[in-house]
Amino acid sequence: xxxxxxxxxxxxxxxxxxxxxxxxxxxxxxxxxxxxxxxxxxxxxxxxxxxxxxxxxxxxxxxxxxxxxxxxxxxxxxxxxxxxxxxxxxxxxxxxxxxxxxxxxxxxxxxxxxxxxxxxxxxxxxxxxxxxxxxxxxxxxxxxxxxxxxxxxxxxxxxxxxxxxxxxxxxxxxxxxxxxxxxxxxxxxxxxxxxxxxxxxxxxxxxxxxxxxxxxxxxxxxxxxxxxxxxxxxxxxxxxxxxxxxxxxxxxxxxxxxxxxxxxxxxxxxxxxxxxxxxxxxxxxxxxxxxxxxxxxxxxxxxxxxxxxxxxxxxxxxxxxxxxxxxxxxxxxxxxxxxxxxxxxxxxxxxxxxxxxxxxxxxxxxxxxxxxxxxxxxxxxxxxxxxxxxxxxxxxxxxxxxxxxxxxxxxxxxxxxxxxxxxxxxxxxxxxxxxxxxxxxxxxxxxxxxxxxxxxxxxxxxxxxxxxxxxxxx
DNA sequence: ATGTCC
Numbered sequence: 001x002x003x004x005x006x007x008x009x010x011x012x013x014x015x016x017x018x019x020x021x022x023x024x025x026x027x028x029x030x031x032x033x034x035x036x037x038x039x040x041x042x043x044x045x046x047x048x049x050x051x052x053x054x055x056x057x058x059x060x061x062x063x064x065x066x067x068x069x070x071x072x073x074x075x076x077x078x079x080x081x082x083x084x085x086x087x088x089x090x091x092x093x094x095x096x097x098x099x100x101x102x103x104x105x106x107x108x109x110x111x112x113x114x115x116x117x118x119x120x121x122x123x124x125x126x127x128x129x130x131x132x133x134x135x136x137x138x139x140x141x142x143x144x145x146x147x148x149x150x151x152x153x154x155x156x157x158x159x160x161x162x163x164x165x166x167x168x169x170x171x172x173x174x175x176x177x178x179x180x181x182x183x184x185x186x187x188x189x190x191x192x193x194x195x196x197x198x199x200x201x202x203x204x205x206x207x208x209x210x211x212x213x214x215x216x217x218x219x220x221x222x223x224x225x226x227x228x229x230x231x232x233x234x235x236x237x238x239x240x241x242x243x244x245x246x247x248x249x250x251x252x253x254x255x256x257x258x259x260x261x262x263x264x265x266x267x268x269x270x271x272x273x274x275x276x277x278x279x280x281x282x283x284x285x286x287x288x289x290x291x292x293x294x295x296x297x298x299x300x301x302x303x304x305x306x307x308x309x310x311x312x313x314x315x316x317x318x319x320x321x322x323x324x325x326x327x328x329x330x331x332x333x334x335x336x337x338x339x340x341x342x343x344x345x346x347x348x349x350x351x352x353x354x355x356x357x358x359x360x361x362x363x364x365x366x367x368x369x370x371x372x373x374x375x376x377x378x379x380x381x382x383x384x385x386x387x388x389x390x391x392x393x394x395x396x397x398x399x400x401x402x403x404x405x406x407x408x409x410x411x412x413x414x415x416x417x418x419x420x421x422x423x424x425x426x427x428x429x430x431x432x433x434x435x436x437x438x439x440x441x442x443x444x445x446x447x448x449x450x451x452x453x454x455x456x457x458x459x460x461x462x463x464x465x466x467x468x469x470x471x472x473x474x
Numbered sequence: 475a476t477g478t479c480c
Contacts, residue, residue, distance in 0.1 A: 191477075
């Protein structure tokens with residue numbers, strides 16, 4: 001297909017429907033943010049997604065869009081469940097329920113400074129990270145795992161890992177509905193037993209940050225944030241369990257495609273009707289893995305609280321926890337008619353507008369928090385859902401890669417990067433030099449530009465900018 | 475993203 005984008009407005013580009021595309025493509029970006037490298041396949045993936053059975057409105061891409069497995073990362077696609085719409089594991093990603101949790105401390109960066117070294121030492125010693133290596137909580141076996149897979153962060157809190165108030169500030173109150181552990185295979189369960197409360201690797205991290213700037217005082221106050229305040233941002237997912245769930249169900253769907261008569265431009269878009277045996281099985285397993293990811297972030301919160309209490313006598317509260325790799329059943333108006341949709345958000349954050357019934361009561365008038373992690377040398381953003389978002393209430397989830405991991409390794413040395421960050425006053429506790437180099441700030445788009453485009457496109461509004469003080473790197 | 479190949 002010949003991919004041509006037409007600029008519709010300053011932050012919105014349109015890809016006309018052609019060939020097997022059932023809907024157009026829509027990319028929210030500035031010219032500078034569009035994938036431009038020769039051979040970049042992200043926009044081709046936006047077009048491929050537009051061919052999926054049952055897709056409605058458009059195949060959307062957020063400002064941080066980049067190439068991924070089947071779907072682009074930063075892609076949003078909704079299918080009509082009652083009109084043969086499909087669910088695709090590639091539209092969620094291998095790291096099911098990968099997401100971000102933001103915590104706010106009752107201390108500002110100035111007073112914390114003398115305690116920062118000790119705080120980072122404790123976090124560095126107590127936050128499990130890297131490949132394998134275990135987690136904070138070892139589950140006893142499948143029976144206990146199934147409770148966690150159904151109740152997510154709620155099960156962790158019930159078992160003493162956190163306080164009930166935490167759940168008030170979790171998307172879906174900490175548990176995605178519809179989890180069916182019977183569709184989570186034994187290998188997935190075994191991989192997950194010893195990884196609850198672990199960061200993993202790749203782009204996952206735990207950062208101590210400070211609120212650098214507030215754009216909306218009222219919303220920031222509703223979120224419990226003010227300028228100068230110390231925060232902690234946790235970015236991680238469902239580890240080996242989520243990966244195994246994706247692998248297992250992609251295989252099943254790949255084999256069932258012919259039976260459903262589904263023709264795809266890319267085998268990585270393997271999918272099945274939501275209303276089908278493999279479709280329901282995947283969604284049940286996906287929700288279970290999503291809940292594992294949420295419990296994972298709940299356990300890591302406990303390590304943060306311990307470190308802040310010990311190093312600084314400070315109290316840490318949950319601002320919000322969002323997943324940015326999910327497929328959720330939601331009702332949206334399509335052409336003026338309410339439809340039950342399967343909304344895939346792969347590297348995209350739920351961004352409900354003020355007044356939406358699914359918001360926590362104390363944020364009902366504010367809107368859904370949108371957490372946009374940047375890079376360890378730049379900044380991260382807190383945004384809030386806005387009215388008029390036609391991408392099914394979705395927004396960006398991060399900066400978005402521009403260099404492949406291979407390119408980053410070729411151009412950056414981990415030891416040198418750490419020295420540069422330390423000289424900027426950013427404390428770094430890596431798990432490997434290679435992993436650090438792959439995540440160099442230069443490997444990413446400009447997160448300030450991504451946040452500006454996200455607001456300009458009407459997807460979400462700016463609330464606060466956070467800057468890193470210390471990085472515990474997965 | 476991932477016991478970076480069962």
